[in-house]
Amino acid sequence: MSYLDNEGAPAWKAWLTTTDHKRIALMYLSLIAPLFLAAMSLGVTMRIKHLHGGDFLISAQTYNELFTLHGVVMIFMFVIPGLATVFGNFFLPILIGARDVAFPRVNLLSVYLFAAGCALALFSIVTRGGAADTGWTFYVPFSVRTGTDVSLAVFSVFVLGLSSILTGLNFIVTTHRLRAPGMSFHRMPLFVWASYATAWIQVLVTPVIGITMILVILERFFNVGLFDPAKGGDPLMYQHLFWTYSHPAVYIMIIPAMGAVTEVIPTFCHKNVYGYKAIAYSSLGIAFFGSLVWGHHMFTSGMAELADMIFSLLTMIVAVPSAIKIFNWTATLYKGSIELTPALLYALSFVFLFAIGGITGIIQGALAVNVFLHDTYWVVGHFHYVMFGGTGFGFFAALLYWFPKMFGRMYNPKPAYWAWALMFVGFNVFYFTFLVLGTMGMPRRYYAHLPQYDTAQLLASAGAFTMVSGILILAGDLVWALFKGARAPDNPWGGMTLEWKTASPPPKENFKERPVITSGPYEFNPGRRA
Amino acid sequence: MPFLLQASSLSVKTDRLFLASVAVCAALLMVVVFFIVYFCVRYRRSRNPEPVDVEANTALEIAWTVFPLALFLAVFYFGWTNFRYLRDVPQDAMVINVTGRQWAWSFEYPNGKQTPELYVALGRPVKLVTHTLDVIHGFFVPAMRVKVDVIPGRANYVWFTPWLLGDFDIQCTVICGVGHSRMLSKVHVIPEADFKRWYFSDEPVPKLQPVSARVPAAERGLAGLLRAKECLACHSLDGSPSVGPTFKGLYGSRQTVMGPGGRSQVTVDEDFLRRKLSDPQAVQVEGYPPVMPPARLSERELDSIVRGLKGL
Structure with missing residues (x-):
């Protein structure tokens, strides 16, 4: 009996009180997917605005609220939780042969906290002050002085952070305690390694953002002066605290996507992963070094030059484990038997776009160049290559890969190919133009832009519209498949990991009998080795 | 502004590093793209139905760890040395105080003159010390490749030697409220003789000639x-x-x-x-x-x- 069966209970009760990790994953998906589309439409509105350099369509105040909301929703409600809560919740227990996560009821609590955090952020739009207009970074003293409802927005981040910590804790304990007999650490699928590394970052650094957000609220209500030089405080302390979380958060966003891609590539090459250990430990390397580079967001802030130097150096070092992953993914294709399915196409696009995100990071990580590029469209282009080209395409690849398993339905691959073409071309026209605009000196978060940027802004908007049409086609294809798709077999792709050894969709508690593990996760061709 | 217009001594150094690292990184990317595309064609299922499990080669893993590390460290090193140059103000630089407020800039010269736009003499270094009356702003002159955050309680600075006559955009780079995108000003680079004439006169701002007519x-x-x-x-x-x-x-x-x-x-x-x-x-x-x-x-x-x- 599939996990989707309510067993006679009313549907609302069966879903809202469930402790099944798979149902919780779908609850997350049902929250995250509409929020993603909503935040995307905010982005589209901004791209329409930039068809004109001056006053057009919306007011400057509305524009500032739009990019803040776009950032807050995308980052805290899609990119950070996206892969971990949807695919992590669904597949982490299955991939290690467990029946559920270690603390199923805590898991349910975390989805409720997540929903509450989302509701608070959306509620801030209609409160008296209106949506925050500070950018998702909430820099003081502007975030303390502005009349918009920053307090509610940062409190929502606090609540979302609690949810994230609980999920991370659950994953760490699950990975340590609930592995099937024979599942040693070096036999774990690499998505598990990635989720495990991510979970440590979530547990260790998320408290910092929680505290920082509370400090902003204290400043707004009681004017304590922690960040006010007139009272002996320092605005840079806020930036340090904020980025101590928010840079590692970048790796919370990207590592699970790397993990998902690492599952997709070997399956459609029908061969083992190249460099299993290198990929596994590079996730831990990223998690460690990624926690020590936050200062590269502050090279123009006037902090000590020694600090600038150290942060720049560490920034170069954190790029190395990512480069190692890229080389190993590429080498995995060697001597494979490659089926360019939609899932693999999105996964390889992830590799390409994430690589551009990485190298633009190297370029802007050089101190002198950073002084030029910081806070321009270059940086906006860079982090969209990482966050959307990386995590976004990784999310789509994971969705296309695991969709038959999660819902027991097959989707039509043709629209997924068309959607890919529109998204890939549109994405690059859009964000590569952003990189160019940055080198032309276009600052970010600008409602009005100077005439010299008109042409490039137009081109970027055209790319954005193309990309969005691709996203909508993909969404339509998957929604259609949800209701009308053909029944999926248990193992439609020929995968080797444990999720393909149970039914589609999986039964309650995942396996009829507890699996016993006797080999590594990717031994596709035990008879043919080189 | 034309693409990568270089209006200061700093701009050439910054651009050289920028373009060199773009070239190096693009070359690295092209290698990866080549192999991905080549493998996808060469080992497609219709042509290569029999896959082989390949064991990782330790020497190769070490090579592609050390090689990018060396490249990235080189980018870091030149970024750092050029940054030192950016922070090292010449002794003879004229010190001008820049004050940002929501949403305008003002510039104060050593003799007390104040202007809403910045006037500097061609070929003469200037040091700009920044102050803010309210929130954080960002002082950015793309053509000079200088930028610094303007932070309460902190006197940050930038310096440059302008070497092109002309009028260059100043833009605020840190979100500071509803007028953020209109917190603009200009740097006017004028011949030293014109600058001196204005500096020692009673005129509030120099009379600007078209750029082509600014010098004998x-x-x-x-x-x-x-x-x-x-x-x-x-x-x-x-x-x-x-x-x-x-x-x-x-x-x-x-x-x-x-x-x-x-x-x-x-x-x-x-x-x-x-x-x-x-x-x-x-x-x-x-x-x-x-x-x-x-x-x-x-x-x-x-x-x-x-x-x-x-x-x-």
């Missing part, structure tokens, strides 16, 4: 000409050391040279400059590498450069 014909765009001929890649205008001798104070100085007749002392005069510019390899100045390429100058360009160098 004889001096028109010396810096521009030197840059166009790529002289400034190796020679500085402000006395800072580089590959070749600085132009500042070069005219009239004594130098030891190696020529066809052996080692000798010369005074840098008009005749020497003409000989050196016409055939750089004929005579070498001691203490500098013998690497100067032929300059390919017209008679008129040669005249303006020689005349211009006299005045530096």
Whole structure:
């Protein structure tokens, strides 16, 4: 009996009180997917605005609220939780042969906290002050002085952070305690390694953002002066605290996507992963070094030059484990038997776009160049290559890969190919133009832009519209498949990991009998080795 | 602004590093893309139905760890040395206080003059010390490649030596409220003579001429000409050391040279400059590498450069 069966209970009760990790994953998906589309439409509105350099369509105040909301929703409600809560919740227990996560009821609590955090952020739009207009970074003293409802927005981040910590804790304990007999650490699928590394970052650094957000609220209500030089405080302390979380958060966003891609590539090459250990430990390397580079967001802030130097150096070092992953993914294709399915196409696009995100990071990580590029469209282009080209395409690849398993339905691959073409071309026209605009000196978060940027802004908007049409086609294809798709077999792709050894969709508690593990996760061709 | 317009001494250094790291990174990316595409074609299922499990090669893993690390560390190193240059203000820089508030800039010169737009003399270094009356702002002049956050309680600074006459955009780069995108100003680079005339007068702001009319014909765009001929890649205008001798104070100085007749002392005069510019390899100045390429100058360009160098 599939996990989707309510067993006679009313549907609302069966879903809202469930402790099944798979149902919780779908609850997350049902929250995250509409929020993603909503935040995307905010982005589209901004791209329409930039068809004109001056006053057009919306007011400057509305524009500032739009990019803040776009950032807050995308980052805290899609990119950070996206892969971990949807695919992590669904597949982490299955991939290690467990029946559920270690603390199923805590898991349910975390989805409720997540929903509450989302509701608070959306509620801030209609409160008296209106949506925050500070950018998702909430820099003081502007975030303390502005009349918009920053307090509610940062409190929502606090609540979302609690949810994230609980999920991370659950994953760490699950990975340590609930592995099937024979599942040693070096036999774990690499998505598990990635989720495990991510979970440590979530547990260790998320408290910092929680505290920082509370400090902003204290400043707004009681004017304590922690960040006010007139009272002996320092605005840079806020930036340090904020980025101590928010840079590692970048790796919370990207590592699970790397993990998902690492599952997709070997399956459609029908061969083992190249460099299993290198990929596994590079996730831990990223998690460690990624926690020590936050200062590269502050090279123009006037902090000590020694600090600038150290942060720049560490920034170069954190790029190395990512480069190692890229080389190993590429080498995995060697001597494979490659089926360019939609899932693999999105996964390889992830590799390409994430690589551009990485190298633009190297370029802007050089101190002198950073002084030029910081806070321009270059940086906006860079982090969209990482966050959307990386995590976004990784999310789509994971969705296309695991969709038959999660819902027991097959989707039509043709629209997924068309959607890919529109998204890939549109994405690059859009964000590569952003990189160019940055080198032309276009600052970010600008409602009005100077005439010299008109042409490039137009081109970027055209790319954005193309990309969005691709996203909508993909969404339509998957929604259609949800209701009308053909029944999926248990193992439609020929995968080797444990999720393909149970039914589609999986039964309650995942396996009829507890699996016993006797080999590594990717031994596709035990008879043919080189 | 034209793409990567270089209006200051800093801009050439920054751009050289920027373009070099773009080239290196793009090459690395192309290698990866080549292999992905090649493998997808060569090992497609219809052509290669029998996959093989390949064991990782430790030497290869080490190679592709160390190689990018070395490249990235090189990018870091040059980023750091160029950054030191950006932070190292010349002794003779004029100190101008920049104050940001929601949503305007103002500039205060050493003698107390205040302007809403910035006026600087061609070829003269300026140090801009930043203050804010309210929230954080960002002071950014793309053409000069300088940017600094303007933070309450902190006197941050940037410096640059403008070497192109013209009017360049100043833009705020840190979100500061509803007027953020209109918190704009200009840097006006004017000839030093015009700057001095204004500075010691009662005029509130200098009368701006069109850029083409800002200098007497004889001096028109010396810096521009030197840059166009790529002289400034190796020679500085402000006395800072580089590959070749600085132009500042070069005219009239004594130098030891190696020529066809052996080692000798010369005074840098008009005749020497003409000989050196016409055939750089004929005579070498001691203490500098013998690497100067032929300059390919017209008679008129040669005249303006020689005349211009006299005045530096």
